[in-house]
Amino acid sequence: MAKSRTAYQCETCGAMQPKWAGQCAECGAWNTLSETRTRPVAAARGGYAGADDLEPSRLADVGEGRLQRLQSGIGELDRVLGGGVVAGSVLLLGGDPGIGKSTLLLQMLSAVARQVPSLYVTGEESLQQVGMRARRLGLGLEELQCLAATDVDQVLAAADRIRPGLMIIDSIQTASCADLDSAPGSVSQVREATARLLRWAKRHGCCVILVGHVTKEGSLAGPRVLEHMVDAVLYFESDGSSRYRIIRAIKNRFGAVNELGMFAMTGTGLREVSNPSAIFLSGHEGPVSGSVVTVVREGTRPLLLELQALVATSHLNNPRRVSLGLDPNRLAMMLAVMDRHGGINLADQDVFVNVVGGIRINETSGDLPLILALQSSFRNRPLPSRWACFGEVGLSGEVRPVPDGQDRLKAAVGHGYEAVVVPASNAPRKPIEGLRVLPVTSVAQALDVISDDAAG
Numbered sequence: 001m002a003k004s005r006t007a008y009q010c011e012t013c014g015a016m017q018p019k020w021a022g023q024c025a026e027c028g029a030w031n032t033l034s035e036t037r038t039r040p041v042a043a044a045r046g047g048y049a050g051a052d053d054l055e056p057s058r059l060a061d062v063g064e065g066r067l068q069r070l071q072s073g074i075g076e077l078d079r080v081l082g083g084g085v086v087a088g089s090v091l092l093l094g095g096d097p098g099i100g101k102s103t104l105l106l107q108m109l110s111a112v113a114r115q116v117p118s119l120y121v122t123g124e125e126s127l128q129q130v131g132m133r134a135r136r137l138g139l140g141l142e143e144l145q146c147l148a149a150t151d152v153d154q155v156l157a158a159a160d161r162i163r164p165g166l167m168i169i170d171s172i173q174t175a176s177c178a179d180l181d182s183a184p185g186s187v188s189q190v191r192e193a194t195a196r197l198l199r200w201a202k203r204h205g206c207c208v209i210l211v212g213h214v215t216k217e218g219s220l221a222g223p224r225v226l227e228h229m230v231d232a233v234l235y236f237e238s239d240g241s242s243r244y245r246i247i248r249a250i251k252n253r254f255g256a257v258n259e260l261g262m263f264a265m266t267g268t269g270l271r272e273v274s275n276p277s278a279i280f281l282s283g284h285e286g287p288v289s290g291s292v293v294t295v296v297r298e299g300t301r302p303l304l305l306e307l308q309a310l311v312a313t314s315h316l317n318n319p320r321r322v323s324l325g326l327d328p329n330r331l332a333m334m335l336a337v338m339d340r341h342g343g344i345n346l347a348d349q350d351v352f353v354n355v356v357g358g359i360r361i362n363e364t365s366g367d368l369p370l371i372l373a374l375q376s377s378f379r380n381r382p383l384p385s386r387w388a389c390f391g392e393v394g395l396s397g398e399v400r401p402v403p404d405g406q407d408r409l410k411a412a413v414g415h416g417y418e419a420v421v422v423p424a425s426n427a428p429r430k431p432i433e434g435l436r437v438l439p440v441t442s443v444a445q446a447l448d449v450i451s452d453d454a455a456g
Helices: 041-046 075-080 101-112 129-134 152-162 187-204 225-228 328-341 364-379 406-415 442-456
Strands: 005-009 033-038 090-095 118-122 146-148 166-170 207-212 232-238 244-254 260-266 269-272 291-298 299-313 321-324 349-355 385-391 420-422 436-440
Touching: 033 187, 075 244, 075 260, 090 101, 090 187, 090 225, 101 118, 101 129, 101 166, 101 207, 101 269, 118 129, 118 152, 129 146, 152 187, 166 328, 187 207, 187 225, 291 364, 291 406, 299 406, 321 328, 328 364, 328 442, 349 364, 364 385, 364 420, 364 436, 364 442, 406 420, 420 442, 436 442
Parallel strands: 090 207, 090 232, 118 146, 118 166, 166 207, 291 385, 321 349, 385 420, 420 436
Antiparallel strands: 005 033, 232 244, 244 260, 260 269, 291 299, 299 349
16 A cells, blocks of 8 residues: 655645755745645545546536525625625635634624524634623524534534534634644645535535635735635735724625625624725815825725825935835826826925725726825815816826726715716716716816816
8 A cells, every 4th residue: 555755835836846945946935835745646536526437518508507695694795795605615714813704704603593504613712712702792692503623524524413504614724634644734734624625515505614814924824726726715804903894805706806895893793884985084174185085996886985195395315105005006107197297296205195994996096086186285285175086097198987987976976075077988978966077088187177176
């Protein structure tokens, strides 16, 4: 009988190396090789089900089927998941320690347990600790079934008896397979444990949610193949000093990606935030220089954000360029466009840009608001109150349209804004009651429109 051998696997790309090295030869990552035990090919294939006479099927002969979704009882989470958790799917939830992953899932389990049998498996806490948290959150304890275990085979044996519709594994880094020699949390253990849970979930139609640790860089710990195996990957984000939490889907086979869910951490757990725009808008008593409100698109929901800019005379040989919530390369491009096409030279000025609320703008609709905020701060001329703006700016100074312009305009008028500066191609064909739309085609025209209204 062939014996297993020791090898080293990269946690980033999954490449196998016969001996340890400081740098992975495949992807070039440093200090990512970890020891693992590999089985012979014959032994590795023996445990998989299947027949040798499988025949391919035409997609035209395969029925569409119907997704069976289970409501989580938390509206913002259902929004991110695309309408609820899907039976037989496997989800991966990552986030910094203490951000509220276990709290959110325990609240979800309490709501789902009223519909179908559910199981919470903890490998990091005792049952007493889980019970204390549930009591603090004011959750009903009668329907919550919990198991403190780390062996995957024992967990699946208990799940065979309960047959849950939802099972939570907290966390996948503590799960282990007894027939593997490596330590829990290693590449081989995490990969094999996830594979067994995935096969069991597909076979029994149970939704499994895995809690994953994150590295100091903010990415999910363990092999990158883990994100490819699961059906959805969710990230829990927070500003650190803020009590607000953001959950975002970066992969979802059953819904849209980049969808956003907002929560507020309270003494009784996480509370949904149904109107995130109210959080991100500071609500100044009057017009403020360097402040512009923009409308961005997060998944299927438009959000109103406040973009702030501060331009001050620099006393350094190399003026500072600080950008929080915006791509620094995008800021450099907009400064060059302002110099060339707007007649505003900020080469000797310190420039600081911030998106209020800790949100990061990942789309190009923030280009025009950024230029207007920089000009407002540099000239010390506040924009008119109750104004908003969005639009992409090209390197030749043209203002280009952005997707979903009508939805952005409706969101602006819904929050009481009276005027919006938009690309000419995004101007509505019919007037919107209570909203003044100012279409522009170039940066110079946008700066003139703002200056004229501010002066008037």
